[in-house]
Amino acid sequence: MVRLVDELARLPGIGRRSAERLAFHILRSPRDHAMTLSRAIADAKQNVRPCRVCSNLAGAPGDPQGSMCSVCGDPRRDRAMVMVVEQARDLIALEQTAMYRGVYHVLMGRLSPLEGVGPGDLTTADLLRRVDEPSANDPAGGAPVREVILALNPTLEGDGTAMYLAEELSKRGVKVTRLARGVPTGSQLEYANKAVLADAIEGRRPME
Amino acid sequence: MVRLVDELARLPGIGRRSAERLAFHILRSPRDHAMTLSRAIADAKQNVRPCRVCSNLAGAPGDPQGSMCSVCGDPRRDRAMVMVVEQARDLIALEQTAMYRGVYHVLMGRLSPLEGVGPGDLTTADLLRRVDEPSANDPAGGAPVREVILALNPTLEGDGTAMYLAEELSKRGVKVTRLARGVPTGSQLEYANKAVLADAIEGRRPME
Numbered sequence: 001m002v003r004l005v006d007e008l009a010r011l012p013g014i015g016r017r018s019a020e021r022l023a024f025h026i027l028r029s030p031r032d033h034a035m036t037l038s039r040a041i042a043d044a045k046q047n048v049r050p051c052r053v054c055s056n057l058a059g060a061p062g063d064p065q066g067s068m069c070s071v072c073g074d075p076r077r078d079r080a081m082v083m084v085v086e087q088a089r090d091l092i093a094l095e096q097t098a099m100y101r102g103v104y105h106v107l108m109g110r111l112s113p114l115e116g117v118g119p120g121d122l123t124t125a126d127l128l129r130r131v132d133e134p135s136a137n138d139p140a141g142g143a144p145v146r147e148v149i150l151a152l153n154p155t156l157e158g159d160g161t162a163m164y165l166a167e168e169l170s171k172r173g174v175k176v177t178r179l180a181r182g183v184p185t186g187s188q189l190e191y192a193n194k195a196v197l198a199d200a201i202e203g204r205r206p207m208e
Numbered sequence: 209m210v211r212l213v214d215e216l217a218r219l220p221g222i223g224r225r226s227a228e229r230l231a232f233h234i235l236r237s238p239r240d241h242a243m244t245l246s247r248a249i250a251d252a253k254q255n256v257r258p259c260r261v262c263s264n265l266a267g268a269p270g271d272p273q274g275s276m277c278s279v280c281g282d283p284r285r286d287r288a289m290v291m292v293v294e295q296a297r298d299l300i301a302l303e304q305t306a307m308y309r310g311v312y313h314v315l316m317g318r319l320s321p322l323e324g325v326g327p328g329d330l331t332t333a334d335l336l337r338r339v340d341e342p343s344a345n346d347p348a349g350g351a352p353v354r355e356v357i358l359a360l361n362p363t364l365e366g367d368g369t370a371m372y373l374a375e376e377l378s379k380r381g382v383k384v385t386r387l388a389r390g391v392p393t394g395s396q397l398e399y400a401n402k403a404v405l406a407d408a409i410e411g412r413r414p415m416e
Contacts, residue, residue: 056327089398097406126306149412154393166415182388184395185362185403190297198305203388204357204414207374 001027055106055123055128057088063196071095071103078102079134080146084127084165086110086153094151102149105130109159110152119164127165131172147175212399226344258361261338263314263331265296279303279311286310287342288354292373294318294361302359310357313338318360319369327372339380360409362389 001023009019026034051069058069071091073075081102085091091104102179107122119125137149148169152158155163166176169196182200192200209231217227234242252266259266259277266277279285279299289310293299299312315330327333337344339353356377360366374384390408391400 019209085397087398093398093400094405094409097402097409099406100409149409150415151397151408152395154391154395160414170415176415177412178415179405179408180388180390180407180413181393182390182411183362184392184400185389185407186390186401187362189293189359189361190295190301192301192392193394194305197302197387198307199393200359200387200389201302201305201357203390203411204385205388205411207358207370207378207384207386 027083050106054104055108056091056104056128062189075121076101079143081149082127082130083149083151085151086158107161110157111164112157124165124168128168128172131169131174145174147177150176152180173196211383258314262312263316263334264299264312284309287292287351289357290335290338290353290357293359294366298359315369318365320365320370332373332376336376336380339377339382353382355385358384358386362387
């Protein structure tokens with residue numbers, strides 16, 4: 001019991017008290033619930049690996065695509081459009097909009113000169129290879145990349161990473177775009193900060 | 209003392225306890241501080257009125273422009289560009305970006321069919337008149353309006369108001385734009401909601 005509490009308390013955002021509450025819950029619940037949870041954790045750790053095309057999470061047990069993620073394995077996705085994200089969690093958030101029909105590329109981080117993270121620590125080379133040789137990693141044959149959408153976080157390091165990638169990609173003659181920046185839908189202008197309002201004025205668009 | 213507490217407690221966001229604390233502070237502070245505050249409140253109420261051009265707050269005591277606000281009274285502002293906002297507080301937030309050199313129009317609210325607010329309850333007619341006859345209200349002579357930027361709140365009612373105004377304005381052949389909508393600078397994509405991410409994908413822009 002003490003070991004379970006210790007292990008649970010190492011999860012992010014779970015303090016000692018929460019860990020105790022979770023541990024008691026697990027002890028009180030039916031045996032097969034606890035075993036299912038136990039197995040799910042072990043399986044995830046053993047079977048989930050990066051997609052060999054885009055580095056998204058892939059390889060859930062029974063996944064028919066083997067070492068490809070569910071997006072890259074879906075023949076209906078448009079392989080000519082690649083959206084670059086920092087991490088798989090961003091991809092999940094973007095997928096929830098259900099409006100993007102292209103594929104992704106997960107960088108596995110962002111450039112951070114202060115923390116010593118350079119292009120070699122990310123999947124940058126894989127991204128450039130996808131543009132240079134679309135069929136190299138993709139058993140589905142691939143398609144020439146027409147547009148790369150940089151969907152990095154709108155932060156200092158995200159912007160720096162986007163600038164670096166834009167330079168590398170535009171050398172290759174591919175169209176490079178970035179997500180729109182401005183006021184978030186549903187918000188109030190009077191509470192928006194200066195940088196957000198400046199982006200919104202600068203990027204204003206014709207009313208359609 | 210009880211009356212002062214009562215009056216302070218009627219201000220928004222000030223509860224009974226805060227009102228008591230403020231009242232004690234006023235009683236303890238030097239006489240001239242309290243009188244200055246008292247006069248400032250009375251003066252504001254007596255002297256501040258809507259700018260006769262744009263309906264922004266105007267007429268602070270000693271204001272050389274008389275019944276014009278400080279933006280409309282500034283000859284360096286570009287009168288050919290009019291940014292439409294719901295209320296003066298939005299104008300103040302937008303001015304803090306220090307990047308907009310045009311003038312404003314304060315609607316004094318937004319269209320709200322549910323609350324019975326129609327175009328006649330706002331300064332819509334004044335806005336259209338500014339476009340139709342630029343010199344009518346403006347002692348500086350005015351200038352033909354080239355662009356109207358709709359800077360309404362990115363909400364359901366703000367959008368409805370923007371659509372109504374865009375229709376009225378485009379009949380008059382003036383260019384109509386709206387603020388950019390997307391991910392707010394400094395935020396994290398993984399925490400953005402679906403609507404914000406959908407706007408950001410839809411409005412993506414070429415990397416410059």
